[in-house]
Amino acid sequence: MNSRYPALIRCAVPGGLAVAVAMVVRCVTAAPPPDVQAILTQHGADPTASAQAVVARGPSAVAELRRLAVSGPAEMVPLAMRAWAAARWTRLGIASTGALFTAEEPAALAAWETLVAERGAAALAVALELSETPGLGARAMRFVPVLLSAAAAVDVAAWIAHQTLTGSDDAERLVRLLMEGAERTRDPVPQARVVEILLLLWRYREALEVAERSFATSSADVFVSLAATAIRRGGSDEALVSAFDRLYRGRADRAGRELELVFWIRVAAQLGRAEPIRGKLRPPDLLRLPPADAAQVVQNLVRLGLASEASGLLFAGQAPFQIYLRAWARRAAGETAAEASDLSTLETSLGNDGELLKGEALAAADVMDRLGDVSAAIRLWKRIIDAQPPGTLHDVNAHLRLARVAESAGDLTNALAHCEEALRISRELDTSTLTGPGGQRGTEWLMRAILELRRRLGARELRNPP
Amino acid sequence: MATMRNVLAHSIRLVSMLLAVGASAAKDGEERPRVREFQEPPTIRVLGTSARFRLEGGEGVEMWLDAETLGALALADAIACLPSSVVATRLPWPDIGSEGGPGAIGAEWSPAERRLHVRMGSLPLITVQLPDGGTPSRILLRHLDRLALLVLRPTGGPAIWVWVGTLRFVLLVPDAEQYLLCEVEEARVGSQVVEKSALLQGLSVSRLDEAGDVIVIGRSPAGEPFHHRHRVCAADLEERLNRALGTLSRTLKIEAAAGRFDR
Structure with missing residues (x-):
């Protein structure tokens, strides 16, 4: 909205005059910055007093102090930096940072738990400052899951939303902190909590990003449904389309590709979207998958009306479970003759001369069971037990x-x-x-x-x- | 110098006017964001007199029913619906144990044709054709939010009202949770204004045919304006409810036949 003004000015009046007018307008409309420099000069030798005086002036004064510490006039920077070092904790109501900063892990965690119990979601501000303190970033990352397990997602989201509405730039940094926290932990519970918070904040792109990354570490179902929610609420299939484009263009042997593929196909199936997938899969995509994942992918493709595509992709499959999956997809596509042929091939692929390849048979039986063909699975399990x-x-x-x-x-x-x-x-x-x-x-x-x-x-x- | 001052004054006036136009356009744009459509149908929560038993009706229908309504569903051999397109207002239903009277609904059963003729006094309302197979002895009739169990005589003639019950409906807007941290300036179901809390917890509607699109206007957690329209089709709600009642009635009979209610 504000970006319209310079464009309008450039169109209306020529060159330097426009800039001059814009500066006048800006000076007239902008609120005067708090006189933080005067405070720093006044308390020069005592950074704690400077910090207290700045904090007493409110958030805009604190923001100005921070700006001066980072990019103020050269003569003010040392004063501002010392005052900021004190103010950053004073403004958060932290009198002593000892336990959080220096204590060993159990004591530090205990201090953090106490802080979270006292402040709830607002303790996130302290975690943010810790994460931005050199040498303490990793410690802050260990605190984030503790907060997420103690505070409700809606409380954390509400607190971040409040920061946004008050015009503070903390909201963006808090979102980044949570995303980093989700990436560092391998526990799906706090990871899911982060996605829930991002959904409540309408940060759908970020929610999708965290859900995808978290699925890669835990394969938990919850990330599929959270990602589907993010896409549905975001109102655009763009993420799905670009994910399948990326997979299609990427190398088939890239590490982690299988999980990515399973994730996006499951998300698409949950949303009932077949179009982003159509024509975007290659045979290795299915043939490289382990039995359980392959069964799930084929099941989802069939559910999306892509049975023929699934059977085509499995055409070169030689493993018994792949032959069974191909037969299953062909049955769903109404190709009964081809299905019968596959089932006959399956029988020969399980072993020659009365021998049964037990490992292959077990994988095929598990796939049968997964796809609901329990009686066929039982027959095969019994054959495994009876075979030599x-x-x-x-x-x-x-x-x-x-x-x-x-x-x-x-x-x-x-x-x-x-x-x-x-x-x-x-x-x-x-x-x-x-x-x-x-x-x-x-x-x-x-x-x-x-x-x-x-x-x-x-x-x-x-x-x-x- | 005077000319210079005039040019400057003129330029500032021009810029001010343009800024005002820009600000006004921006404000208008803020007030009227693009309407986003949500096509996912709402879940229907059907509540009996007391919500004692929770059952899945399938197709986004949840049943929270009392024992009497469940019993009526289990006993019914068929379910008939008197559509709101035929009678849009609640009609006086006969007393329990009666066959209807001049001032109330009545139903005539023709076993040969397998037809139930529902009438209001002498005015025919609807004829329900039952499919072939079996001899129905009890029919569950639904009209708007009311249910009645009718006993049919094998020889035909007026059906007897043996039980009446009432349902309540709550519509659960898909993804309503997204509004939790929003400032909701306006929320409506059709033309009926609703509170944000109702939007989040479920919108009570006395009749499904009165439900309309759910409109939500407000500001996102980041303070940006939004205008959402969740599509609600009353006919779809009615059809899903009828199918769910039919499915539940059949399931209850199968469960009873399998002796799963013995304990």
């Missing part, structure tokens, strides 16, 4: 899958039998290769699962005696 050689890690996994299916069908006896068999095999294997959910040790997790199933079976028998 017995007692492999794949047998353990097949037993566990069958136990899960049995448990969800309410067949606890069968689930227990599969778990016990899995435990028996796993004891004969090198246990370091077994991992339970969340990185637990596999055999311990299995034993706990067995105990839980026995408890539930016992309780059921008590309720319904034979």
